[in-house]
Amino acid sequence: MIWGLTPAIAVLGALPLLSNSVYSFTNLDEVGRRVGAVGLLDRVGVLMAAVLALRAYDLVVRGPDRGVVDLHPVRPGLYVAARLRRAALGAWPSLLAGLAALVPLRFDLQVLGLGALFVGGAWAAGLGVGIGVNLAAPALATRPGVSGLLDAVRGVNPRAQAALIWAPAVALAGAGLAVMGGGEALAVGLRGETWGYAGVLLPWIVGAAGARLAFVDGDTLARIPAVLGEVDASYAAVEAAEEGRAVYLEWIVPWAPPGLRAELLRVLRAGWRAERGWVGATFLGALVAAAAGWTDDPALAPRLVTVAGLSLAAFGLVGPRLRGHDPVWLTLSLPARGRATAVAVAIVAWGQVVVIGGVAALAVRQGVVAFASGARLEALLLLFAALGSRLPAAAYVPLALVLWALGGWA
Amino acid sequence: MIVAEGVVKRFGRTTALGGVSLHVRAGERVALLGHNGAGKSTLMKLLTGQMLPGEGSVRIAGIDVAVSPNAARERLGFVPEEPAVWDYLTAREMLEFVVGVRGRGDVDAALELTGLGADADRLVREYSQGMRRKVAIAAALIADPPALIFDEALNGLDPPSALRVAEELQRRAAAGAAVLLSTHVIDLVPRVADRVVVLRAGRVEADAPVAELGPEGLARVFG
Structure with a gap:
């Protein structure tokens, strides 16, 4: 538990050292500070979404508990809810670290509050889209629109394998675009257009929609180990052939x-x-x-x-x-x-x-x-x-x- | 009940299984023997849905594992070679989880069967390798599935425990379950199986009742 605080403490410790570079905008006038704050939120949000989207793959596709879970039938609703809960519990240190990076925005409590909501949304978008896309990838691979696209990029891999291989990249792009879109809207809001504030909700909405993707049928979820087994076997064959090479x-x-x-x-x-x-x-x-x-x-x-x-x-x-x-x-x-x-x-x-x-x-x-x-x-x-x-x-x-x-x- | 029909599996240019057919009927106990690299592990992965056959089909209780893997899991109890357990649960909590996802089972009976009753409330991380294997065996047996696959699952058990599990498998088979058990320990085969299937270089080399073979015959077909 205490180790989970380490990233946030490290970020807090680094803040004074970054005051003249990353946080130099805090010394500007109000307009400059707001512009700088939006830039900071964009970077922290995208970084947060990217880390979480990639971490979701580790947590739900390659997680250490697969060995146990894969031996038993899947109850889709319970399974996905448990995965989401576990992933969220495992990823809270990242959220705290992201929020800690916003502490210098305390000069404007409105910006700080919106920023916290925005970074929380980036966290949720990374996790939700990451988990949803990764778990649903084998099912998505069979949909007409997706299968045609996969055929163009899958090489010699079967569609389901290709879908799992490409899933982290798709999750990264989806979560990243949601955060960037939300950031653009937030910038509009801080310039005085009230509707722009609603953009803070965009990453939350995309995250929830992404997580919704994960609620596929039990057979799709139960098929993932076989798809992973094929991917691993392919890599093992390649690695075995490579053993003798420098x-x-x-x-x-x-x-x-x-x-x-x-x-x-x-x-x-x-x-x-x-x-x-x-x-x-x-x-x-x-x-x-x-x-x-x-x-x-x-x-x-x-x-x-x-x-x-x-x-x-x-x-x-x-x-x-x-x-x-x-x-x-x-x-x-x-x-x-x-x-x-x-x-x-x-x-x-x-x-x-x-x-x-x-x-x-x-x-x-x-x-x-x-x-x-x-x-x-x-x-x-x-x-x-x-x-x-x-x-x-x-x-x-x-x-x-x-x-x-x-x-x-x- | 446990069926592999003309299964072919290739990894690159290597053919791990070259057309294997295996039938384990209800009420039957079959020992799967084979030297290292014979294809046992690959066949186990195919039968349990951890991998897909290149050709042929695999069925558990009549259900094609590639088509309906979740329904096949409902009917299968599997103990992998490396026991898969959660270190930070007690054996009782781990079995309660299994009962939760399978929708049935008696935790106390499973603990009693595997001799874990006295240690049921200790964290699994404190267990020896043999005790961890017992947890995995209890998890496979607890919901009384009609098909049981044990991959080298009796290795590392003390003799009384191995005997108790072997007796339980015999009792389950008598009640109608199909049991497939892979092992390297040829002396164990007469205690745990009615029939033996020997794999060599990805093909079935022998398939015969244990009683017909006798100890010398077993040594010959495996040797």
Whole structure:
């Protein structure tokens, strides 16, 4: 329970450090503050909806209780209600963290209240659409309008599998659009058009409609394990064929000190095969960093460190995730010397694509000044790697957030 | 009652099952034997709706598992090789959940049957591996389903418990249930099965009554 407060406490702790960057609008006049508040709400809302929409997949499709639940018949109403309740209970720390990010809006209680309603709606939209789309995906795959679309994107996968594979992306898009639409309407409301305030309700309505999708028949819900079984079997076949091949960045191993090579090779392979989504996300982080660095305005150059730094802070979590795969016998029977260092080296190696992507974009637009940002990002990456390779996730997250805030502020 | 008809399952270029047919009738206990990689686990996943056949069909109590998986689950009690239990419930709470979703069952009787009565109110996370398996067995038996599938489910049980479960399976079969049990322990087969089916390289290599085979015959067909 107490650990659930950690993200909110970390956000509250980071607020003073972000007062001159993310929250600098609070020093402007009333109009400027309202414009800045809408921008902040948009970003917090979209982030919240995205995190929850993706988390919904973990909670309802790959949840740890599937092993028990899948052995027994499904009572659709009870099942979906229990899933929604469990997901909401598991996701309340995210809601608290999102609300904590709004504390600097206390200069205007109307904005603060509307903001809290809006961020709560983003949370509900992410969960509702995420759960609804993921659970209903196998049934939606058979509907005439959807099946034609799926045929265009499913490749060699059967429709039901393709539907489950694409469901997280659809949930992300649905929840994101609802939040963005609500944010636009809220901006109109704060400019004086009263009807715009109703936009705050849009994410709530979309979330409820999304959750309604989940109430499909029992056979659809009971079919999900079979569809997942097929997806997993396909990946297992691909992974088995890949076992003999080198993984991403394996070429760096011969350059490592001899005592570190075996452990580094193990970490790189485990990372690529067991945490591929996490490692692969660095490429997305590189694109985002490049977008942040693509500016001619010297005043906007610091946003590269803010944006890419946050990507790197999130990426450092790969350390605790990787250690979670280590079997107990490995820790007990083999000397642990070098293991944390190998994880840190791998994180630094994987994270380079984010730094290079952002710095290259900034260098093209502003020249050598970009390398100062690059040096700061490298320093942050080293710190995230050092912490992520040694700390559990619950301790890493708040520390990394504070470090990121300090890095952006300095 | 438990039927696989011409089941083919391929993973990429690997054929895990190459046209397997298996019938377990009401009142019958069948042991499924096979070495590692023979296709037992794949067949179990198909029979329990955890995977879909590439060709052929699977039926539980006459219900096609691919078409009506939920109705098939109603009629099936399944104990997977790795016992699936909730660590933060007691055994009693876990079984009460199963009774809730299945709509029937006697928690105390299931606890008594598996010898968990004295530990019923402890969290499952405190249990040994054998006790966790007993919870999974109790969950499979509690609603008295007409089809029972046990995947290596007696492994890890102490001999008296394994014997008690074997006797219960015999009693259920006598009352009309169909029982399919996979195992590596060939010595256990005469106690738990009337008929044995041997899988090898994804095909049924032998299908014969245990009484006809005898201990030497069992060792020969499995060897």
